[in-house]
Amino acid sequence: MDFAYDARTEELREKLLAFMDAHVYPAETVAEEQRTRLASPWDTPPVVEELKAEAKRQGLWNLFLPDAEYGAGLTNLQYAPLAEITGRSPHLAPTALNCAAPDTGNMELLAQFGDEAQKKQWLEPLLAGEIRSAFAMTEPEVASSDATNIETRIRRDGDSYVVDGRKWYISGAMNPDCTIFIVMGKTDPDGADPRRQQSMILVPRDTPGVEVRRAMRVYGYEDHYHGGHAEVVFDGVRVPASHLIGEEGGGFAIAQARLGPGRIHHCMRLIGMAERAVELMCRRAVTRTAFGKTLAQQGVVQNWIADARVTIEQLRLLVLKTAWLMDTVGNRGAHTEIQAIKIATPRAVVDIIDKAVQAHGAGGVSQDFPLAELWAAARTLKLADGPDEVHQRSLARRELKKYL
The missing domain is CATH 1.10.540.10 (Acyl-CoA dehydrogenase/oxidase, N-terminal domain)
Incomplete structure (x- = not known):
């Protein structure tokens, strides 16, 4: 390496x-x-x-x-x-x-x-930055950490599919430039293989029956620049059969292919968030005095800074190793490392940002510094793209398999 x-x-x-x-x-x-x-x-x-x-x-x-x-x-x-x-x-x-x-x-x-038509209609304007999109998977009525629980129905009706379901925390959906949803639902809810029941379909936002109902807050933040996180209802939404992505029953596999790169991208950005927090903490520490010493001279703050630097370097190396494996042996071959970074990175970065908040006192939780919003974003990533516990469960099973 x-x-x-x-x-x-x-x-x-x-x-x-x-x-x-x-x-x-x-x-x-x-x-x-x-x-x-x-x-x-x-x-x-x-x-x-x-x-x-x-x-x-x-x-x-x-x-x-x-x-x-x-x-x-x-x-x-x-x-x-x-x-x-x-x-x-x-x-x-x-x-x-x-x-x-x-x-x-x-x-x-x-x-x-x-397919070529889908790429022409949706991928090209996305690549050009002319439109935005959303991925509609998470649902409020089921534990979406287990994707086989999804209840949204995608029913074939002649030359169309009809979509019915309720989703929430659909990132980007509040942005008026979000013109297309990729919706995951079940085309074969009674199928023998629970991982072949789901499919994915393209649903334009302006299709009758699509209702972007409300914005969902994240620790009180509405995340405007990200396009928010919405509750979206699909009520008898009819789209052409050509809007199906891939084949019926391929939704679970497509979701896994999509989420692998997404997880490492989140972890890459998290390291940058941690670096910003450390920079802010150090700047604060050298300019604030308490009990006759600058914060930078206080042992506890020095420990926070030292621990943060060690942690960031460890996380960066693990993320780089994972990236290298994805490039050399593919996403499947890097499965263990992808799960490892998804467990380790948000957890550690939340702690680093929390220490930076502490060093800023009341300012740390205010709108005058980006730390509170960074903390909310990092904490949310302990849930997004699969909660920590799901990755821990899968990772432990893979480790134990060697001994069974």
Whole structure:
């Protein structure tokens, strides 16, 4: 394993770091100010579109897609340090580079499993950043950590499918630019194999029967820049049979293929979030005095900073190893490591951000610093793309199998 940055990665890192300094960080306060004057809180602040245009101009666009036909053609190992940098401003930078979830996973899914017509109608405008999308899987009435529980029904009726179900925490769905949903539901609810009951289908937002009912808050935040997280009801929604992605019964396998890269992308960005928290903590520590000493001279704060640095370096190496394995032996061959980073990274980053909050005192939980919102985002990732306990269960089974 060689984790040294190659020439292309180093070039892109330098460009991206400069882009962050010159454009993204200054835009954070501008976006907040502009958002207060928008007609709808879900509209995109004009500065975000300016960031997207500049990123595209600089060639910092669709970096996440390994397929050179659609994206930058970077390997996971090349993309990892770039995604980490965007994680330092997780609400603006990924969107600016067209590298924000859930669009990233949806673009990968369409590139891998969509037919030519689906790619033309939905993938191309997503790649261009002209529209947004949502992935409708999680449901309020069942434990969605077990995807076989999904109750949404996708029923064949002649040349159409009819979709009925209720979803929630559907990321991006509040954004008015979100024009397409990828919906997971059951086409064969009584099938013998519970992993062959589900299918995926494309549902345009303006289809009769689609109701974006309300925004779901995350620790009180509505996550406007991300497009929010919505409760969505599908009531007798009829779409052409050609909107089915892949084959009937292939939904579970497609979901697993989609979630693998999504999980490592989250972990890459989490490391950037942790780095931002440590930077803020250090800046605070050298400028605040308590009991006759700066915080930087207090032993407990020094311990927080030292522990955070050790943890970040450990997490980065594990993420890079996972990226390397995904590139060399495929996502299936890296299954153990993908689960390991998904368990370890959010857990550790939540703790690092929490210490940074503590170092800021009341300021840490205020809107004057990004820490509270970073904490909420990191804590949510202990649930997103499969809760910790599901990954722990699967990982333990794989370890125990060696001894049974």
